[in-house]
Amino acid sequence: MDVVYPRRKTREVHVGDVVIGGQNPIVVQSMITENTRDVEACVQSITRLHEAGCEIVRVTTPTLADAHCLSRIKDTLTARGISVPLVADVHHQGAKIAEAVARTIDKVRINPGLFVFKRLADTIDYTAEEMQAARQEVETDLTPVIKVCKARDIAMRIGVNHGSLSDRMTVTYGDTPLGMVESALEFIQVCEQQDYRNLIISLKASRVPVMLEANRLMAGRMDEEGMDYPLHLGVTEAGDGDYARIKSTTGIGTLLAEGLGDTIRVSLAEDPIHELPVCYDILQALGLRRTKVEFIACPSCGRTKFDLTTVLAEVKSATGHLAGLDIAVMGCIVNGPGEMADADYGYVGRANGIISLYRGHEVVKMSVPQERGVEELVDLIKTDGRWVEP
Ligand code: SF4
The missing domain is CATH 3.20.20.20 (Dihydropteroate synthase-like)
Structure with missing residues (x-):
C-alpha cells in the first residue's frame, strides 16, 4: 500500500x-x-x-x-x-x-x-x-x-x-x-x-x-x-x-x-x-522518489533457514539494478510471507536448503534448492517482463 x-x-x-x-x-x-x-x-x-x-x-x-x-x-x-x-x-x-x-x-x-x-x-x-x-x-x-x-x-x-x-x-x-x-x-x-x-x-x-x-x-x-x-x-x-x-x-x-x-x-x-x-x-x-530497488529483509532469528546476510548480498548483487522493484528476503515461511511489506517478489526460507519464491502474496515456486534460488528469482522476474540488463 x-x-x-x-x-x-x-x-x-x-x-x-x-x-x-x-x-x-x-x-x-x-x-x-x-x-x-x-x-x-x-x-x-x-x-x-x-x-x-x-x-x-x-x-x-x-x-x-x-x-x-x-x-x-x-x-x-x-x-x-x-x-x-x-x-x-x-x-x-x-x-x-x-x-x-x-x-x-x-x-x-x-x-x-x-x-x-x-x-x-x-x-x-x-x-x-x-x-x-x-x-x-x-x-x-x-x-x-x-x-x-x-x-x-x-x-x-x-x-x-x-x-x-x-x-x-x-x-x-x-x-x-x-x-x-x-x-x-x-x-x-x-x-x-x-x-x-x-x-x-x-x-x-x-x-x-x-x-x-x-x-x-x-x-x-x-x-x-x-x-x-x-x-x-x-x-x-x-x-x-x-x-x-x-x-x-x-x-x-x-x-x-x-x-x-x-x-x-x-x-x-x-x-x-x-x-x-x-x-x-x-x-x-519516504516513497518520494524511487531510484533503486527497495529491499526488504528480516533481521533473521532462530527460525532462519539460510545465512541471511550472504543470501541478501547475493540477491542484491543480482537484482540491485532493477530500480522500482520491491524485493524481500525473509528467513522463514512462518512469518516471512506475511511480513514482506507487499514486496513484488519474495525469496523465503522453506526448509534447510530449500526456499520458496513469491510474486506478491502468491507462491510461484514452492520448493527451490537454495543454490538455485537467485537464478530462479531472476528467471521469474524475466518471465514477468520486468527484467532489464544491468
Ligand atoms: S521472518 Fe522468520 S526468520 Fe525472519 S526474523 Fe521473522 S521469524 Fe525469524
Missing part, C-alpha cells in the same frame, strides 16, 4: 532547466568544495557530482574575482555539453558579488545574516531608527540584485543559517527559530515589493530541533501571508560519518513526511559525492 504525504502547495521556481516546487520531484543538490578560482578543478568536480545524480550544484563566490570564475566555470561546462544548473553562494557584504554573478548564473543564494554585514560597536540594543536604517540598507543593497534576477528570470535562495543570524535579528528576537524566520521574511518582503517572486527559502541549523522548528514556523508564517515559496531543507554542519547521516535524515526526513520541502541538501564534512546517496535514500525511504 502506498502512502502519499500531503505536500505543502508551493509555486514552481525554475533553476536552469530544473524546476523546484509544485508537484515536481524533490530536487537533490550539493555543493563543491574546490577553490572557485581553480576553474578546471571546479568543472571536474561539478561534472562528477552531476554524473552521480546531483541535479543542482552550488559554488562559493566570496569575491568578485570568484564570481567571474564561476561564469568561466559555467561557460566551460556548456562547451563540454554538461547542462547542470549552478548556484552562486554569496555571503559577507554580498551585494556587488550577487549582482555580478546573477548576470550569468542560474540562481543566487544570499545569506540574510551576512548580506549587509554590520555590527554596531558596543550596542546591546537597536533603536527604532537604527532598525529602520538597517532595513533601508538591505533594501538598497538587494534591489540591484533583484533587478538582474528579474530581468534574467532566474531564482534566488534566501538562505538563513542559525549560526549567522544578523546582530540585529539576534538582539530583537534572540538566537531563535523566530529570529531565523523574521530574517527570511524581511528579505522576502523586499523582493515582493519589487514584484520578484522566484524565491526559494531555507532555514538551516546544525541542531535538528532548531531546524525543524524554524521550518515549521516559516511554513506557517508563509501560509498566513499567502506566500507559496518552496523550501530548501538541510541540517547544516552535520559533521561526518553515521551520525551526520542520522542527523540529516532526522531533520530532512521529518519535514518531508510533514509535507514540507521541495529540494534537499545533505551537508557532510566528507567528499560531497557521499551526500547524494543519502539524499536519494531519504527520498526513497
Whole structure:
C-alpha cells in the first residue's frame, strides 16, 4: 500500500532547466568544495557530482574575482555539453558579488545574516531608527540584485543559517527559530515589493530541533501571508560519518513526511559525492522518489533457514539494478510471507536448503534448492517482463 504525504502547495521556481516546487520531484543538490578560482578543478568536480545524480550544484563566490570564475566555470561546462544548473553562494557584504554573478548564473543564494554585514560597536540594543536604517540598507543593497534576477528570470535562495543570524535579528528576537524566520521574511518582503517572486527559502541549523522548528514556523508564517515559496531543507554542519547521516535524515526526513520541502541538501564534512546517496535514500525511504530497488529483509532469528546476510548480498548483487522493484528476503515461511511489506517478489526460507519464491502474496515456486534460488528469482522476474540488463 502506498502512502502519499500531503505536500505543502508551493509555486514552481525554475533553476536552469530544473524546476523546484509544485508537484515536481524533490530536487537533490550539493555543493563543491574546490577553490572557485581553480576553474578546471571546479568543472571536474561539478561534472562528477552531476554524473552521480546531483541535479543542482552550488559554488562559493566570496569575491568578485570568484564570481567571474564561476561564469568561466559555467561557460566551460556548456562547451563540454554538461547542462547542470549552478548556484552562486554569496555571503559577507554580498551585494556587488550577487549582482555580478546573477548576470550569468542560474540562481543566487544570499545569506540574510551576512548580506549587509554590520555590527554596531558596543550596542546591546537597536533603536527604532537604527532598525529602520538597517532595513533601508538591505533594501538598497538587494534591489540591484533583484533587478538582474528579474530581468534574467532566474531564482534566488534566501538562505538563513542559525549560526549567522544578523546582530540585529539576534538582539530583537534572540538566537531563535523566530529570529531565523523574521530574517527570511524581511528579505522576502523586499523582493515582493519589487514584484520578484522566484524565491526559494531555507532555514538551516546544525541542531535538528532548531531546524525543524524554524521550518515549521516559516511554513506557517508563509501560509498566513499567502506566500507559496518552496523550501530548501538541510541540517547544516552535520559533521561526518553515521551520525551526520542520522542527523540529516532526522531533520530532512521529518519535514518531508510533514509535507514540507521541495529540494534537499545533505551537508557532510566528507567528499560531497557521499551526500547524494543519502539524499536519494531519504527520498526513497519516504516513497518520494524511487531510484533503486527497495529491499526488504528480516533481521533473521532462530527460525532462519539460510545465512541471511550472504543470501541478501547475493540477491542484491543480482537484482540491485532493477530500480522500482520491491524485493524481500525473509528467513522463514512462518512469518516471512506475511511480513514482506507487499514486496513484488519474495525469496523465503522453506526448509534447510530449500526456499520458496513469491510474486506478491502468491507462491510461484514452492520448493527451490537454495543454490538455485537467485537464478530462479531472476528467471521469474524475466518471465514477468520486468527484467532489464544491468
Ligand atoms: S521472518 Fe522468520 S526468520 Fe525472519 S526474523 Fe521473522 S521469524 Fe525469524
